[in-house]
Amino acid sequence: MEKKEKITDKKTALLDATLNLVNNHGFHKAPMSKIAKLAGVAPATIYLYFENKQDLINSLYLTVKASFSEHAFKGYEDGLPVKKGFEIIWYNIADYKLNKIDEATFLSQCDNTPIIDEAVAEEGLKHLQPLLDLWEKGRKEEIVKPLSNYILYAYTVYPLSFLLAIQEKNYYKLNDEMRQKAFQSAWDAIKI
Amino acid sequence: MEKKEKITDKKTALLDATLNLVNNHGFHKAPMSKIAKLAGVAPATIYLYFENKQDLINSLYLTVKASFSEHAFKGYEDGLPVKKGFEIIWYNIADYKLNKIDEATFLSQCDNTPIIDEAVAEEGLKHLQPLLDLWEKGRKEEIVKPLSNYILYAYTVYPLSFLLAIQEKNYYKLNDEMRQKAFQSAWDAIKI
DNA sequence: TTATAAAAAATGAACGTTCATTCATTAGAA
DNA sequence: TTCTAATGAATGAACGTTCATTTTTTATAA
Numbered sequence A, B: 001m002e003k004k005e006k007i008t009d010k011k012t013a014l015l016d017a018t019l020n021l022v023n024n025h026g027f028h029k030a031p032m033s034k035i036a037k038l039a040g041v042a043p044a045t046i047y048l049y050f051e052n053k054q055d056l057i058n059s060l061y062l063t064v065k066a067s068f069s070e071h072a073f074k075g076y077e078d079g080l081p082v083k084k085g086f087e088i089i090w091y092n093i094a095d096y097k098l099n100k101i102d103e104a105t106f107l108s109q110c111d112n113t114p115i116i117d118e119a120v121a122e123e124g125l126k127h128l129q130p131l132l133d134l135w136e137k138g139r140k141e142e143i144v145k146p147l148s149n150y151i152l153y154a155y156t157v158y159p160l161s162f163l164l165a166i167q168e169k170n171y172y173k174l175n176d177e178m179r180q181k182a183f184q185s186a187w188d189a190i191k192i
Numbered sequence C: 001t002t003a004t005a006a007a008a009a010a011t012g013a014a015c016g017t018t019c020a021t022t023c024a025t026t027a028g029a030a
Numbered sequence D: 001t002t003c004t005a006a007t008g009a010a011t012g013a014a015c016g017t018t019c020a021t022t023t024t025t026t027a028t029a030a
Helices: A003-025 A032-039 A044-047 A052-072 A082-099 A102-110 A116-138 A147-156 A157-168 A176-190 B002-025 B031-037 B042-049 B053-072 B081-097 B101-111 B118-121 B125-142 B148-158 B158-170 B174-190
Strands: none
Touching: A003 A032, A003 A044, A003 A052, A003 A102, A003 B081, A032 A044, A052 A082, A052 A102, A052 A116, A052 B118, A082 A102, A082 A116, A082 A157, A082 A176, A102 A157, A102 B101, A116 A147, A147 A176, A147 B174, A157 A176, A157 B148, A176 B148, A176 B174, B002 B031, B002 B042, B002 B053, B002 B101, B031 B042, B053 B081, B053 B101, B053 B118, B053 B125, B081 B101, B081 B125, B081 B174, B101 B158, B125 B148, B148 B158, B148 B174, B158 B174
16 A cells, blocks of 8 residues: 555656646756656656656656546536536536646647657547537537537637637636636537 | 859758658657758758757747748738638638648647747737737627637637648548638637 | 859768666665 | 665767868959
8 A cells, every 4th residue: 555655656756747847848858867856756766667758758648638538527427418518518628727737738738749659649539538429419409510529629629728828828817707708609619 | 142042942941851850750859960861951051040959940930930920811901891801811821721731730839839939939929910900890890709819819710720730630631611611610709 | 264262151070968778786665 | 684666877879069171152363
C-alpha cells in the first residue's frame, strides 16, 4: 500500500513537472534534467517510471485526456433529452477548460503539434463516444442539424479552446453570464 | 534586380523548408542542419539571412500571418452590408485554411505553443482589424449578438482550424456544400 | 570584349554546449 | 543481510552557431 502510494507520488510529481515545463516553455525547452529538478528527483529516476522522454509525454497526454473525459460526462446519463444532455456535457467541458487551465492548455498543444505519437493521439479520441451518440440521437429527432460530428464539435466544443487561450493571455475569467451566452451561441450553431 | 531576386530565392527556400519540417516533425525535431539540407543550402548560409533559429521561426510566422491576412480581406471593402462583408471574409479564410494547408497548420501550431516570442505573436494579431470593425458595426445595427470579439471569433473563424486538422487527418476535402453548411452554422452562432 | 581586382555570398568543418540516456554505486526498507 | 529504489556522475550523440576559406558576382581598366 505505502509502496504503491510512493510510486504514484513520484510518478505524479514527474507528470506535473512535465506539464508545467512543456506548457510554459514548449517541448524543446523542457529537458529531462529540468523535469527531474522540478519534480525533486534525480534525472536517472525518471527512467524507473518511464521508458524515455517520448513515453513520458505520451503518458502525460493519456493521463490528462482521461481526466478530461471523466470530467466531461459527470452527471450525464443516456436517455436525457438531447438539449439537456448537451448542456450538461458542454458546461462540464467549459468548466474543465476554463478552470483546469494547465491541463487544457497542454491538451491544446498536443492536438496542434506532432509531439504525441499518432497511435496514442487516436486512443485519446475514443473517450468522447457518449457525446457522438447524443448527437446522432439529436439528428434523428431533427433537433440537431444534419452535420457530421466533426462540424458539430468544431462549433460547440472547439471554440472553448480559443476562449481558454484568451482567458489565459488576458488574465481575466469568463464569468457565468458570458458562459451562458457562449453556450447559447454553441447551441444556435447546431440546432435546427 | 537579379541580386534581389536571388536573395529572396534562398530566403524563401529556407522559410519553406522550415515550414515543412516544423509541420511534420515539430520544432524540436527540425534542426538547422536539416532545414539547410532541405533548402539546398549549407547550414552556415542560414545565418546570412536570419540571426538565429528563433529569428527564423519568428520571421516565418510573420510572413505566413501576413499572407493569411492579405487573403482574408480579398474583395472586401468597408461599407458592405454586415452579413455580406462577413460572408466574404469568412469564405476567404475558409479557402485559405482548407487550401493552403501547410501554412494554416503552421499557424495553428504557433497559436497553441510557446515557440513564437510573445511580442511577435501580438504583432501578428493586428491584421484582423477590418473584421473587428465589421463586427462592431454589426453589433450597433443589432444584426450581430452583443458579444466580445473574442467570442465572435471563437464561433466563426476558429472552428475552421479544427476542420482543417480533420481534413488533413482524414485525407478528404470539405466540398462546397459542406462549406456552405459550415458558414450557416457560423452565422447562426453570432446573428441575432 | 577581355582581364583583373575587389567585394559579397556561400561553404563545410569545427567548436562549445546541451541533451537524453546509462551505469556503477549508495541509501533505505524488509 | 538482501533486495529494491534512487542517485549523480559519466557518456556519446546531436544541436546551434562560428569561422577560416572558397566560390561567385560585380566593378574597373585595358
